Amino acid sequence: MPEIKKLLVANRGEISLRIMRTAREMGIKTVAVYSEADRLSPNVIFADEAVCLGPPASSQSYLLGDKIIEECKKLEVDAIHPGYGFLSENADFARKVREAGLIFVGPSPESIAVMGSKLAAKQAVGKYDIPLVPGTDEAITDIDAAKVKAAEIGYPILIKASAGGGGKGMRIVENEGEFEEQMQRAVSEAQSAFGDGAVFIEKFITSPRHIEIQVLGDQHGNTVYLFERECSIQRRHQKVIEEAPSAVVTPEMRKAMGEAAVGVAMACNYYGAGTVEFIVDDKLNFYFLEMNTRLQVEHPVTEMITGKDLVREQIWIAEEKPLSFQQEDLKINGHAVEVRVYAEDPKNNFLPDIGKLITYRRPQGPGVRVDDGFEEGMDIPIYYDPMIAKLVTHGENRKAAIDKMIRAIDDYKIIGIQTTLAFCKFALRHEAFVSGNFDTKFVEHYFTPAVLEEQFSDEESELLAALAVEFLSKASLKSTTERKKTEAISTSWRNRLK
Numbered sequence: 424m425p426e427i428k429k430l431l432v433a434n435r436g437e438i439s440l441r442i443m444r445t446a447r448e449m450g451i452k453t454v455a456v457y458s459e460a461d462r463l464s465p466n467v468i469f470a471d472e473a474v475c476l477g478p479p480a481s482s483q484s485y486l487l488g489d490k491i492i493e494e495c496k497k498l499e500v501d502a503i504h505p506g507y508g509f510l511s512e513n514a515d516f517a518r519k520v521r522e523a524g525l526i527f528v529g530p531s532p533e534s535i536a537v538m539g540s541k542l543a544a545k546q547a548v549g550k551y552d553i554p555l556v557p558g559t560d561e562a563i564t565d566i567d568a569a570k571v572k573a574a575e576i577g578y579p580i581l582i583k584a585s586a587g588g589g590g591k592g593m594r595i596v597e598n599e600g601e602f603e604e605q606m607q608r609a610v611s612e613a614q615s616a617f618g619d620g621a622v623f624i625e626k627f628i629t630s631p632r633h634i635e636i637q638v639l640g641d642q643h644g645n646t647v648y649l650f651e652r653e654c655s656i657q658r659r660h661q662k663v664i665e666e667a668p669s670a671v672v673t674p675e676m677r678k679a680m681g682e683a684a685v686g687v688a689m690a691c692n693y694y695g696a697g698t699v700e701f702i703v704d705d706k707l708n709f710y711f712l713e714m715n716t717r718l719q720v721e722h723p724v725t726e727m728i729t730g731k732d733l734v735r736e737q738i739w740i741a742e743e744k745p746l747s748f749q750q751e752d753l754k755i756n757g758h759a760v761e762v763r764v765y766a767e768d769p770k771n772n773f774l775p776d777i778g779k780l781i782t783y784r785r786p787q788g789p790g791v792r793v794d795d796g797f798e799e800g801m802d803i804p805i806y807y808d809p810m811i812a813k814l815v816t817h818g819e820n821r822k823a824a825i826d827k828m829i830r831a832i833d834d835y836k837i838i839g840i841q842t843t844l845a846f847c848k849f850a851l852r853h854e855a856f857v858s859g860n861f862d863t864k865f866v867e868h869y870f871t872p873a874v875l876e877e878q879f880s881d882e883e884s885e886l887l888a889a890l891a892v893e894f895l896s897k898a899s900l901k902s903t904t905e906r907k908k909t910e911a912i913s914t915s916w917r918n919r920l921k
């Protein structure tokens with residue numbers, strides 16, 4: 424069996440650091456790659472060795488697969504972990520890694536290729552009796568035929584890019600009159616964003632919940648599921664709050680979804696860690712959406728409830744070791760919640776709000792985990808996904824995990840940029856979330872910028888004003904723009920106190 428002695432993480436930020444921490448615990452040497460924008464990132468400092476790939480743009484740094492493979496040869500690296508995003512779901516890259524005699528910590532290039540196309544994935548699972556959203560299972564080539572199919576399914580429908588990802592490449596069509604125009608837009612969007620104009624139709628599930636199953640498969644034919652994660656609190660079809668287990672999944676439903684997910688994995692001879700995503704309707708019917716052939720952003724909630732380190736499992740599987748446990752050995756322990764802390768302004772339509780982390784203090788305490796890749800004083804670069812951190816809490820039950828999360832959010836001090844934290848606190852205290860009766864439309868249904876104004880207690884305002892004053896004095900040594908920004912923050916908090 425091959426042994427990994429030196430691992431290169433072909434990624435940046437929090438996930439790079441998170442992977443390297445486990446590698447070090449396993450006695451594996453680590454190599455970070457970075458762009459010129461990430462020179463001082465904590466993952467670069469943590470790594471045993473680090474290589475600059477080039478200028479900030481991903482296309483000139485983190486997406487340079489050939490260059491990364493070259494560096495591996497120079498540094499005698501034996502394995503590459505791709506993290507999520509970037510090259511993680513690029514079958515050609517995985518193939519080149521293999522051809523270079525290196526280990527790819529992930530599934531085979533063949534599995535990635537099948538699941539990377541939502542259409543190929545639907546076709547592959549065909550013989551496994553997996554429930555699919557009603558729709559077309561081939562790319563639309565004939566608009567009239569597609570309209571007939573759409574009428575059969577019933578409006579509203581969703582036009583989806585087969586190669587889509589990250590919540591992009593989807594268009595809702597409310598009625599036949601809009602069909603042609605939306606279809607043309609979808610094709611040209613898919614073409615420019617993913618280089619593949621293939622689109623298909625799905626019934627638009629109203630009141631949908633997004634519930635996904637974590638799977639792990641080894642290279643000896645064993646596959647298990649590590650229960651579900653509910654990720655229904657989303658903006659722009661992208662997740663902001665995740666939890667495990669789901670508030671609505673019963674033991675019977677969990678078993679049925681878990682077994683369906685294992686079927687999806689088997690349909691593409693999957694090994695490694697993967698996520699099978701389902702959409703669940705208001706009657707709790709579940710339908711297969713897609714499989715993500717990589718470590719998922721929200722994997723920590725599964726780690727918290729199962730006690731398994733998913734990166735460690737990924738590395739073991741890549742070393743061709745058999746899984747060290749079976750389905751019966753896995754148990755759910757308590758409840759975990761994750762909030763994604765994005766540099767975005769919830770009051771301004773969740774638009775990115777990048778800038779400097781003038782103050783950055785993490786919450787602490789039992790059951791609190793922060794996965795991040797920044798330190799106080801650092802800038803959030805404009806070139807990449809604006810996620811600053813993932814804040815995760817674990818409690819003995821759902822209420823305890825939520826209460827702990829609200830406490831941890833209150834203890835998280837970020838000044839200098841707007842974040843999704845205030846929105847997350849609002850959501851976690853909302854009756855719909857607390858009762859478990861919510862869907863992916865939570866933001867549209869309940870959120871307006873005004874609710875955040877009401878949320879701040881006097882106590883919080885006082886604390887923040889005090890902090891702002893502290894930073895005003897700190898900032899006096901820094902640039903004029905920075906000082907102005909701090910002054911503005913300080914003034915706005917002082918005004919709140921009046």
Ligand code: ADP
Binds near residue numbers: 507509590715808
């Ligand atoms: P998860 O389901 O793990 O939350 P996301 O779908 O939010 O994952 O994507 C994780 C990361 O990968 C994000 O940074 C997202 O922007 C990026 N990503 C996902 N799919 C694609 C894609 N097809 N092209 C480019 N980036 C993608």
Ligand code: ADP
Binds near residue numbers: 590661702
């Ligand atoms: P991506 O590759 O971008 O992650 P997904 O197919 O996983 O695409 O869908 C992302 C999100 O879009 C889902 O979590 C859900 O909120 C919404 N969505 C996808 N398909 C449907 C559908 N058929 N009906 C309603 N909402 C959907």
Ligand code: MG
Binds near residue numbers: 589700713
């Ligand atoms: Mg998805």
